[in-house]
Structure formats: structure tokens, C-alpha cells
Amino acid sequence: PFQPTEPRPVCLADLGGLEGPVATLKELVERPLAHPEVYAWLGVAPPRGVLLHGPPGCGKTALGHAIAREAGVPFFYAAGSEFEEMFVGGGGRRIRDLFNSAKKQSPCIIFIDELDAIGKSRSGSMGVVGGNDEREQTLNQLLTEMDGFTAQDKPVIVLAATNQPEVLDAALLRPGRFDRQVLVDRPDLSGRKTILEIYAKKVKLAEGVDLDNVAQATSGFAGADLANLVNEAALLA
Ligand code: ATP
Numbered sequence: 494p495f496q497p498t499e500p501r502p503v504c505l506a507d508l509g510g511l512e513g514p515v516a517t518l519k520e521l522v523e524r525p526l527a528h529p530e531v532y533a534w535l536g537v538a539p540p541r542g543v544l545l546h547g548p549p550g551c552g553k554t555a556l557g558h559a560i561a562r563e564a565g566v567p568f569f570y571a572a573g574s575e576f577e578e579m580f581v582g583g584g585g586r587r588i589r590d591l592f593n594s595a596k597k598q599s600p601c602i603i604f605i606d607e608l609d610a611i612g613k614s615r616s617g618s619m620g621v622v623g624g625n626d627e628r629e630q631t632l633n634q635l636l637t638e639m640d641g642f643t644a645q646d647k648p649v650i651v652l653a654a655t656n657q658p659e660v661l662d663a664a665l666l667r668p669g670r671f672d673r674q675v676l677v678d679r680p681d682l683s684g685r686k687t688i689l690e691i692y693a694k695k696v697k698l699a700e701g702v703d704l705d706n707v708a709q710a711t712s713g714f715a716g717a718d719l720a721n722l723v724n725e726a727a728l729l730a
Contacts, residue, residue, distance in 0.1 A: 495587075495594035497567035497601065500558040508552050508559060509691050509716070510684020514675050518543070518560045521673050525648050526564050526600045532648070542639060542651045542671035544608070546658040550717030553654040553677045557604045560652070567601040569594065573610030576631045584611070584631030592638040592649075599647040608653040608671075611635060614662045632662060639670040679715050682708055688716050692723040699730070 505515055525532055525539030532539045545553040561568040571591055576584035595603050605611075611631045639651065653671060655661065665671050680688055686708040693704060711719060 495569055495571075495591045497594075497598060498570050500561040500568050500570075501555070502562075503555050503559050504562060505559045507691060508555055509687030509689075510680030511552055511556060511677065514545070514556060514677050515560075517673075517675050518556070521675075522560055522602065522650050522652065523564050526566050526602070526650060529600055529648050539648045540650065540673050541669060542653065542665075543673040543675060544658065544661075544666070544671040545652065545654040545675050545677050547656065547677035548679055548715055549656050550715035551677045551679055552716045553656075554606055555716075556677060557606070557652050557654060561602045561604065564602060567595070567598040569601065569603045571603070571605050573605060573607035573612070576611050577628070581627050582630065584627055585634035588631060588634040588638060592641065595649050596647075599649045601649055603649060603651045605651065605653040608655045608665075609657045609660055612653075612655070612661045612665050614660060632665075636664055636670065639665075679713060680719075682712075685711055685714060685719060688719045689723065692720050696723060696727040697730075 508515075521540045521543050529539070545556060547553060558568075569591060571587075576587055591603060595601050611628060612635070613628065613632075615629055615632065651671075658674070661671075666674075686704055689704045689707055689711075693702070707722075711722065714722070
């Protein structure tokens with residue numbers, strides 16, 4: 494059976510420039526997990542699937558871990574690529590195990606990183622010699638499992654991350670599955686400054702370094718680029 498893991502030691506304060514996504518995730522993920530009784534009383538189903546998408550290195554994975562850490566519920570992590578090299582039927586079974594284990598420990602969070610590795614559009618694989626039956630089976634199992642839980646008082650929220658939302662199968666995005674989509678985009682000027690400050694605190698910084706200037710000169714940089722920039726600068730020094 495699948496075991497919950499400890500989210501990475503990253504908290505929301507370690508991430509900069511993501512105020513919008515954080516606020517949305519608090520409402521979509523933290524609140525239903527903390528107060529399932531309110532949703533049951535209202536008779537509404539809490540959100541089921543939340544898809545984080547955006548360019549590489551903008552903090553989707555880090556944000557998933559940080560939100561789980563903040564919510565303080567069991568956390569089931571799987572990367573899409575883990576399901577890829579399975580023998581036939583193995584991927585589907587692993588998805589079933591994942592959801593069954595999670596349901597037993599609800600309220601909880603499932604986080605599927607690199608969702609595109611299993612969620613690519615089925616029509617997209619047509620015409621490929623040999624097809625990709627295994628991936629399709631895994632995807633079908635995921636679609637079935639996403640339909641399978643409705644209990645309002647015991648929510649299981651499925652977070653997923655991808656930097657290729659356009660290749661995902663349309664069935665994954667329909668209401669009741671990953672119908673909430675949160676864009677985690679490259680930071681703007683003030684976001685870049687915040688991220689630079691976060692990473693500059695971790696290195697010895699010369700007096701007179703003007704992070705405003707650096708933020709202005711790094712338009713288009715993702716969070717991971719900025720983290721790297723600070724480290725490279727420190728290495729050079
Ligand atoms: P990919 O799509 O390639 O998986 P991702 O969006 O999931 O990328 P992460 O793996 O979360 O990106 O980010 C890589 C690293 O970059 C993080 O561990 C973190 O150190 C840093 N980082 C990214 N975005 C931010 C941010 N907004 N604030 C602080 N650090 C960030």
C-alpha cells in the first residue's frame with residue numbers, strides 16, 4: 494500500500510511572488526480540509542482536483558509541498574513518471590493503491606507531480622506504432638478514481654502539477670476532476686525582489702548590493718532562475 498510522506502521542508506514564507514496562487518489554494522485546499530463539517534452542513538462537495546500549471550521552475554512543486562505542510566494532513570506524493578515504467582497493468586494498480594490508501598486516511602492530500610506523464614491526451618497517441626496501452630490504462634484508472642470519492646465529511650483533495658496543461662486529456666479537466674486550475678507564473682518585479690531577498694538572506698551579501706536593480710534586470714526569470722542567480726553570484730564571489 495501507498496504510505497503518506499512528509500512534505501518537503503518548505504513553507505509558504507520561503508516562496509515569493511505567489512500571493513495569488515497561495516490565496517486560491519488556501520481557499521480550495523486548506524479550508525475544506527480544516528472544516529469539512531461546514532461543507533457537509535451546506536450540502537456542497539468540496540473541490541476535488543486542483544491543477545497547478547505554469548512554466549518550469551516557478552514553484553508548482555514547492556507550492557504543493559508547502560500547502561500540504563500548512564494543512565497538516567497526511568500527504569501522499571507521486572510523480573507521474575513513476576507510473577511510466579510499469580509492467581502492463583502496474584500503473585493502474587498503483588493509482589488504485591494510491592487512492593485507496595488515501596481514502597483510508599482522509600482528510601488528506603494527494604499530490605501528483607508531472608501529471609502530463611500519465612495524463613496526455615489519448616487521441617494524441619493514436620497513430621503511434623504500438624500505441625501506449627499502459628499509459629492509457631493508468632489514465633483510465635485515474636479518471637475512475639477521481640469520480641470515486643464524494644464523501645463531504647472526509648475530503649481527499651488531489652493536487653497535480655504540470656507545465657504542459659495543453660497536452661492533458663480533456664476528460665481530466667472536466668467538472669468533478671481537475672476543474673480548478675491555478676496558474677503559477679513567472680514572478681513580476683515585486684515578486685522577483687521578494688524571491689531575491691529570500692535567497693540573499695542565505696548567502697553572505699556584500700554591502701551596497703541593490704536587489705531592486707537586480708530585480709529590474711531579471712525580467713522573465715522564474716523563481717528557480719533567481720535562486721540559481723544568487724547562488725552563482727556567491728560562487729563567483
Ligand atoms: P517544474 O515544472 O520544472 O517541475 P516547478 O514549477 O514545479 O518546476 P519547483 O520545482 O517548485 O518548480 O521549483 C524549483 C525550485 O525553485 C524550488 O525548489 C525553489 O527553490 C525555487 N523556486 C521556484 N519558484 C520560487 C518562488 N516563487 N519563490 C522561491 N523559490 C522558488
